[in-house]
Amino acid sequence: MSDSKTMHIATENSEIIYTDEFDVIVCGYGGAGGCAALEASRNGANVLILERASDGGGSTALSSCEMYLGGSGGTSLQKACGFEDSTQNMIDYMELAFEDKGDAEKIKFYAENAAQHFEWVKSLGVTYKEAAHLGRIVVPESNESLLYTGNERAYPFSASSKPVPRGHVPSHEGDFGGKIFFDALKKEITSTKINISYDSRVLGLVVDANNAICGVSYKKDNMIQHVKVKKGVILATGGFVMNDEMISNYLPFQSDFAAPYGNPWDKGDGIQIGMLMNANVINMDEAFFGVYFYPPESLTYGIFINSSGNRFVNEDSYGARIGYFCSQQDKQKAYLLIQNEDFSPSIYMDKLPIIAVADTFEELEKEAGFEPNTLSATAKKYNDYVNDGCDEAFRKDPQWLKEICNPPYALIDYSFDAQRSPAYSQETGPLMFTLGGLETLKTGEVLDKNGAIIPKLFAAGRTTAGLPRTGKGYSSGMSVGDATFFGRMAGKSASKK
Ligand SMILES: Cc1cc2nc3c(=O)[nH]c(=O)nc-3n(C[C@H](O)[C@H](O)[C@H](O)COP(=O)(O)OP(=O)(O)OC[C@H]3O[C@@H](n4cnc5c(N)ncnc54)[C@H](O)[C@@H]3O)c2cc1C
Incomplete structure (x- = not known):
């Protein structure tokens, strides 16, 4: 049955x-x-x-038992790490996050009580280290307990609410919160x-x-x-x-x-x-579903393109948002263009294939089988944005804007079929x-x-x-x-x- x-x-x-x-x-x-x-x-x-x-x-x-908590001026952990987080700030973030699908009543009630909930969890004997890891990570392998676990520092969220880390994870080394x-x-x-x-x-x-x-x-x-x-x-x-x-x-x-x-x-x-x-x-x-192409965070200096050679997301977004936008591309094809000095294997997806390496964008485009003037035009336009200090297309935060100009360049295949292929799958695909x-x-x-x-x-x-x-x-x-x-x-x- x-x-x-x-x-x-x-x-x-x-x-x-x-x-x-x-x-x-x-x-x-x-x-x-x-x-x-x-x-x-x-x-x-x-x-x-x-x-x-x-x-x-x-x-x-x-x-990993990351819990998304904040509001009320800040949880005791946020405060201890020097962060203030108003309830309205948390509400603004979550309302924008879920757009018309969010439940306004639950969001408000949760934001009003999340800091108290943290005290309740601590009262069970769960310990948190009063230290923050502010890098671009998913789960800390070290023992800090406070981290950014969403899109707080990425557009459009950064423009409408103050970025505050709200990921609370029990203190430990390794991933078993x-x-x-x-x-x-x-x-x-x-x-x-x-x-x-x-x-x-x-x-x-x-x-x-x-x-x-x-x-x-x-x-x-x-x-x-x-x-x-x-x-x-x-x-x-x-x-x-x-x-x-x-x-x-x-x-x-x-x-x-x-x-x-x-x-x-x-x-x-x-x-x-x-x-x-x-x-x-x-x-x-x-x-x-997520595409955790980072850490290392230097991979964020790269750009994601689809099979037409166009960008489709600000690459400093959280893995679940990246995953969503990858899913919206034709046949879920997605590639990361990165220059050599910014490349280190992703800790979650290090087996994914590098489908082309070249010294110019044109050669990379040809080797990877893109139409002429697609990938190369996108990369050059991106470099123009970097030099102007503003990513006009997707508003990637200036912190992550770095010219892609030091060859060799590589194209890593993050397409969902590659992620799920038995040859590459590491249980971190979508x-x-x-x-x-x-x-x-x-x-x-x-x-x-x-x-x-x-x-x-x-x-x-x-x-x-x-x-x-x-x-x-x-x-x-x-x-x-x-x-x-x-x-x-x-x-x-x-x-x-
Ligand atoms: C590896 C992994 C890492 C994750 N990390 C995070 C994270 O860090 N932060 C985060 O927010 N989310 C994370 N998630 C998601 C999150 O863990 C779950 O969505 C959440 O814990 C679900 O909680 P729950 O109480 O609804 O269900 P569960 O914790 O799954 O509890 C449901 C229980 O019901 C039992 N059950 C099912 N059917 C029956 C039945 N008919 N009769 C009796 N019992 C039944 C199950 O055996 C189970 O024990 C992660 C998920 C996974 C798999």
């Missing part, structure tokens, strides 16, 4: 026997579910977590009375004759079991990037070139369950996770297709359309920040007295 058809809603009858009863049942023990369970328990609720895997963590534990965060969350949860059932796949809800939620059905030890719920069910089972049927249904364009990025149980179960309760799903055609799901309020309450709240149903994390809404405007940290923050909100709402 396909993943999508496994979920169901059962109506109470004499054959449904409840094995237990809880105030709040949390489906999925990742970032959103763990935080939801903890807040519900702290609010006095008797909580059960049902987790499909044999341990908690989900994609959150796999992640998610494990540090989840271990701390789990330790705290273990010290409470929260009940956890592993190897328990939630299959659906139990409703009464009036369609009101009464319980949850799940499969464990090859048996379907039912638990009764008093106050609320929280769906926090992650996104749907591992569900081929849903991906080909909702993201057919991206599925042609992007590869799934997540844990194996990103099957969309929570979204399916919500849909069976007539919940509204939104933003299902949006996903994150890796994708989903940004659509159940429509919720900032409280975590799930809305139906008529905009009405579905009683007793809550959701958070990638099961919902949360804070991050587009890859084009995504900053690293917006997903874990959203999942953990709105997970907490769902836990508080579901356990209300």
Whole structure:
């Protein structure tokens, strides 16, 4: 049976026997579910977590656990590193990032409370080093905890809000912040009375004759079991990037070139369950995928061109925005033109092929098979912009404007087919996770297709359309920040007295 058809809603009858009863049942023990369970328990609720895997963590534990935080004058980490960040500044940035797809209410609520959320995360015992890495990086390999993880310093964002670093990552050397965060969350949860059932796949809800939620059905030890719920069910089972049927249904364009990025149980179960309760799903055609061609940051001095030899993006943008604009080019063909002195292999994509090397732009163009006067004209025009001190075409920040005039020149193939070719793939090509799901309020309450709240149903994390809404405007940290923050909100709402 396909993943999508496994979920169901059962109506109470004499054959449904409840094995237990809880105030709040949390489906999925990742970032959103763990935080939801903890807040519900702290609010006095008797909580059960049902987790499909044999341990908690989900994609959150796999992640770098960068969280996108700021506002309120600055988080304690931003302040310690000398940065001031007003709530309005953060709102302006996020509103521009998600354009008409953003949820203004969630953005405002998040910006108003993100600095407090950071204190909450720290209170779990997650440690952050009060030092900033201000280079153009994705994840620090050294142990600084504050960094730029989005487009803050790139046009058009730099022109409309003050650039401030908002990426908060647990202090460590190497890339395993998610494990540090989840271990701390789990330790705290273990010290409470929260009940956890592993190897328990939630299959659906139990409703009464009036369609009101009464319980949850799940499969464990090859048996379907039912638990009764008093106050609320929280769906926090992650996104749907591992569900081929849903991906080909909702993201057919991206599925042609992007590869799934997540844990194996990103099957969309929570979204399916919500849909069976007539919940509204939104933003299902949006996903994150990145082209992390840097670091080293000197690669930013190069220019991206498409198969017609034209530029298409300011190269100082964040990897997800670069990825989005690459995806918009004909056949997703994209090449980086770089001069020798600025070239070092990219740390994430060092195997990609250099398709031509030459001493003049004309020779490079010919060797790489471009039409005459395409690549060469673009490179010369770019050099004119550099010499004028203003990139009139794409407004790359003057910091990254450097004349390309010292041969040899090289052309590196960042086309998506090259990135996904088994010869070159290093799992850093256009890796994708989903940004659509159940429509919720900032409280975590799930809305139906008529905009009405579905009683007793809550959701958070990638099961919902949360804070991050587009890859084009995504900053690293917006997903874990959203999942953990709105997970907490769902836990508080579901356990209300
Ligand atoms: C390698 C990697 C690095 C990343 N780095 C970052 C980063 O630094 N910052 C950032 O913001 N984002 C990052 N992301 C994205 C981010 O990690 C996820 O989008 C986010 O953690 C999702 O949180 P969640 O709570 O919604 O889901 P998860 O943390 O995935 O939790 C969902 C849980 O539900 C369980 N589950 C699924 N179905 C069922 C079911 N039917 N019944 C019971 N349980 C079920 C799963 O097993 C899982 O444990 C990264 C992703 C990856 C893969």
